[in-house]
Amino acid sequence: MKDYNIILCGVGGQGTILASKIIAQTAVRLGVNCRVGETHGMSQRGGSVVSHVRIGDNVLGAITPENQGQMMLAFEPVESLRYMNFLEPNGWVVLNTHPIVPTSVNAGLAKYPAMKTIDAELRKATNRIKAIPASEIANSIGSIITLNMVILGAASCVPGYPFSADETKKSIQELVKPAYLELNIKAFESGVTAFNQ
Amino acid sequence: MLTDNKPGQKELLMGNQAVVRGAIEAGMQVAATYPGTPASEIGDTFSEKAKTCGYYFEYSTNEKLAFETALAGSWSNLRSIVSMKHVGLNVAADALMSSTYGGTIGGMVLVIGDDPSFFSSQNEQDSRNYAVFAHIPCLEPTCPQDTKEMVKYAFDLSEQFHLPVMIRLTTRTAHCSGSVEFSDIKDNTKQPLFTRDKLRKAALPAHAYQLHPDLMKRFQALEDYIETSQWIKMELKGKKGIIANGLTMNYVKEVLKYENLDDISLLWLGFTNPLPKKTIETFLRHCDQVLVAEELDPLTEKTVKNIAFDQKLSVDIHGKDLIPSIYELNTSILQKAISGFLNRPSSVSFTGTPIPFNIIPPRYPVLCPGCPHRATFYAIKRVFPKAVYPSDIGCYTLGLQPPLNAVDTCVCMGASIGLGAAFSKFLPEKVVCTIGDSTFFHTGLPALANAVYNQSKLTVVLVDNSITAMTGQQPCPSCGLNSLNEPTIPILPEKIAEAMGIEMIRIVNPLHVQDTITTLKEVSTYDKTSFIVSRSPCCMIEGKKDKRVFIDPDKCNGCAICVKTFGCPPLTWNEDMKKTSIDESLCNGCGACIEICPQHAIM
Numbered sequence: 001m002k003d004y005n006i007i008l009c010g011v012g013g014q015g016t017i018l019a020s021k022i023i024a025q026t027a028v029r030l031g032v033n034c035r036v037g038e039t040h041g042m043s044q045r046g047g048s049v050v051s052h053v054r055i056g057d058n059v060l061g062a063i064t065p066e067n068q069g070q071m072m073l074a075f076e077p078v079e080s081l082r083y084m085n086f087l088e089p090n091g092w093v094v095l096n097t098h099p100i101v102p103t104s105v106n107a108g109l110a111k112y113p114a115m116k117t118i119d120a121e122l123r124k125a126t127n128r129i130k131a132i133p134a135s136e137i138a139n140s141i142g143s144i145i146t147l148n149m150v151i152l153g154a155a156s157c158v159p160g161y162p163f164s165a166d167e168t169k170k171s172i173q174e175l176v177k178p179a180y181l182e183l184n185i186k187a188f189e190s191g192v193t194a195f196n197q
Numbered sequence: 198m199l200t201d202n203k204p205g206q207k208e209l210l211m212g213n214q215a216v217v218r219g220a221i222e223a224g225m226q227v228a229a230t231y232p233g234t235p236a237s238e239i240g241d242t243f244s245e246k247a248k249t250c251g252y253y254f255e256y257s258t259n260e261k262l263a264f265e266t267a268l269a270g271s272w273s274n275l276r277s278i279v280s281m282k283h284v285g286l287n288v289a290a291d292a293l294m295s296s297t298y299g300g301t302i303g304g305m306v307l308v309i310g311d312d313p314s315f316f317s318s319q320n321e322q323d324s325r326n327y328a329v330f331a332h333i334p335c336l337e338p339t340c341p342q343d344t345k346e347m348v349k350y351a352f353d354l355s356e357q358f359h360l361p362v363m364i365r366l367t368t369r370t371a372h373c374s375g376s377v378e379f380s381d382i383k384d385n386t387k388q389p390l391f392t393r394d395k396l397r398k399a400a401l402p403a404h405a406y407q408l409h410p411d412l413m414k415r416f417q418a419l420e421d422y423i424e425t426s427q428w429i430k431m432e433l434k435g436k437k438g439i440i441a442n443g444l445t446m447n448y449v450k451e452v453l454k455y456e457n458l459d460d461i462s463l464l465w466l467g468f469t470n471p472l473p474k475k476t477i478e479t480f481l482r483h484c485d486q487v488l489v490a491e492e493l494d495p496l497t498e499k500t501v502k503n504i505a506f507d508q509k510l511s512v513d514i515h516g517k518d519l520i521p522s523i524y525e526l527n528t529s530i531l532q533k534a535i536s537g538f539l540n541r542p543s544s545v546s547f548t549g550t551p552i553p554f555n556i557i558p559p560r561y562p563v564l565c566p567g568c569p570h571r572a573t574f575y576a577i578k579r580v581f582p583k584a585v586y587p588s589d590i591g592c593y594t595l596g597l598q599p600p601l602n603a604v605d606t607c608v609c610m611g612a613s614i615g616l617g618a619a620f621s622k623f624l625p626e627k628v629v630c631t632i633g634d635s636t637f638f639h640t641g642l643p644a645l646a647n648a649v650y651n652q653s654k655l656t657v658v659l660v661d662n663s664i665t666a667m668t669g670q671q672p673c674p675s676c677g678l679n680s681l682n683e684p685t686i687p688i689l690p691e692k693i694a695e696a697m698g699i700e701m702i703r704i705v706n707p708l709h710v711q712d713t714i715t716t717l718k719e720v721s722t723y724d725k726t727s728f729i730v731s732r733s734p735c736c737m738i739e740g741k742k743d744k745r746v747f748i749d750p751d752k753c754n755g756c757a758i759c760v761k762t763f764g765c766p767p768l769t770w771n772e773d774m775k776k777t778s779i780d781e782s783l784c785n786g787c788g789a790c791i792e793i794c795p796q797h798a799i800m
Contacts, residue, residue: 028209065532079560103561105558107764
């Protein structure tokens with residue numbers, strides 16, 4: 001299988017780790033080589049977080065080399081900029097439009113850029129940007145906790161994404177507690193719908 | 198499931214989980230740890246599976262005790278494993294350095310999580326140095342599958358050479374997930390057996406004197422043995438060769454693949470102490486130019502150069518002249534090094550679109566919404582605005598961030614009281630230190646005894662959230678739960694302080710901000726060691742409270758005291774309105790900010 005590198009970035013607590021795991025679980029079940037690289041600990045809550053899911057026969061290291069990422073799942077707008085160096089030219093970005101304002105901005109030490117500035121900067125790396133109000137969608141379904149499923153749903157629609165929506169849903173079933181399964185699948189489907197709108 | 202006895206089954210496991218699977222397959226019976234990133238999930242997983250698998254597991258109160266627990270397991274003829282982060286090994290080093298003389302009996306494995314690039318640590322020491330220092334074997338995996346196999350291998354090796362065997366992980370192997378194929382699980386119901394052998398188990402000078410030659414003999418035998426180990430792989434091709442240890446070979450191979458270079462000879466060292474000198478010599482004789490690729494210290498490079506010198510080989514050896522000796526390596530760093538080594542330009546670009554750092558606001562990790570530590574720091578700053586604030590290792594180290602700015606020092610576990618007591622003896626300022634409950638039990642206890650004994654004027658604020666929070670909410674002695682999360686008697690820090698003879702002891706709930714301030718004022722004029730327990734459970738265990746906290750926009754006069762001195766993340770400053778509001782999706786409902794607003798606008 002041709003290498004496919006996915007960068008998931010956002011803010012600690014947004015569920016990037018479970019999303020990475022669901023993608024990798026699909027690869028393992030289908031017998032495809034994969035690596036997930038992530039960091040835990042200090043940035044557990046509120047800090048900037050990134051994980052890499054690397055799929056394909058040649059993949060060995062846990063971290064995507066810069067300029068080699070086929071897709072970015074940005075759980076928070078400004079975080080997409082912090083890791084945009086990993087994207088290949090014209091790689092795909094699924095962008096959640098809901099900002100989480102860092103305390104540095106609230107304390108008056110920095111400014112949060114306008115959405116159109118973020119968009120313009122991101123377009124220096126790629127024009128394939130699918131911006132969706134993923135947090136609002138998750139909230140309307142019943143819980144912000146399902147944000148990662150909304151984003152995975154949208155990701156499954158990106159041209160070239162290596163796994164089908166059904167295979168991804170199977171992994172969600174394997175990894176999410178049965179009590180929350182229905183809600184999570186609903187969030188995933190909403191992500192699919194949002195991408196196609 | 199991680200514990201399934203189904204050989205051939207494949208599961209997605211993180212490196213840390215692969216350690217646990219390897220130990221279970223090897224029939225391990227004793228496991229101990231003190232949590233620390235990047236090794237924390239090893240203990241979490243051991244704790245979770247202990248009842249199902251029937252081995253003994255404990256969260257020891259520090260890494261030295263974890264090491265001793267595993268050594269006791271080994272000396273009871275049981276297979277034992279101990280895990281910790283790299284700096285934990287500094288604490289355990291005392292036990293490690295002397296345990297090797299008498300040697301282990303049941304296989305004993307020491308798993309260390311190094312943290313190149315400082316993802317969650319105060320230094321980036323290269324723990325391979327300890328393996329060299331202590332004369333113990335060291336193995337370094339490339340992926341979760343290797344990790345599992347190496348752990349199993351390490352138990353056998355330990356039993357053969359009677360040495361603890363180190364598995365050195367780094368953040369990138371500990372927190373890397375991949376597919377792991379299971380093998381069968383060995384029986385772990387062996388009866389413990391203690392054999393009296395004072396020579397080997399009582400390290401008196403006369404005994405250790407006799408045992409040192411024995412240690413050297415075992416290490417020499419190990420050096421010969423590893424030449425044919427499965428953890429050393431040599432591929433002889435062209436005259437230019439690369440030697441790489443552990444996961445560094447991943448980056449090397451990726452570069453060779455991207456650049457279509459297939460004539461480079463390769464020597465992979467999964468065994469990094471001792472090094473296979475004969476194999477390295479063969480490699481050096483084959484090549485005319487060699488690059489040694491390793492993260493952090495040039496340990497392999499020095500040995501390779503020594504071999505070339507001893508054997509009078511004229512091979513050209515590169516290493517740290519092309520590869521940095523600080524921070525973690527990656528594929529693009531190796532690409533530059535290899536391109537310099539081969540003196541040819543790269544054909545693939547690993548330079549992405551530049552990051553517009555000038556417009557990206559910093560997003561430092563912060564104390565959680567509702568974290569009681571924030572309220573403690575707030576109160577300390579109100580009563581002691583100009584004090585010196587030594588602190589310690591834990592979530593509360595984040596009290597150093599603006600707007601709290603209530604942490605001046607952080608060195609190692611327990612150093613808040615150690616430094617603080619000393620500062621209080623010779624600085625004119627008041628000294629107020631903060632230390633968490635888990636850290637207090639880790640290395641704070643002897644420091645507190647020292648503070649009292651040497652008549653310090655220190656105010657110790659024990660920020661007691663009844664958990665080891667930063668590493669993922671593991672239980673600790675103050676929480677009333679044991680290592681398997683079953684009820685046990687909590688040890689109260691205030692009782693310890695009392696037993697040590699401290700007369701000024703106060704207990705506050707930091708979420709009652711004004712009461713806390715009043716109590717701290719009482720302590721401010723006291724000139725002996727004082728001990729304040731600021732106790733409120735970690736908001737991650739307590740969860741969201743029912744209380745709805747909001748700001749009345751009519752009462753808010755825009756003074757911004759809440760965002761500029763307290764800074765809880767849900768408090769959001771609205772630049773257009775010049776007022777603060779609360780993001781209710783983030784708010785935990787603790788209500789501490791209510792007492793902070795001078796306009797009584799928060800309710």
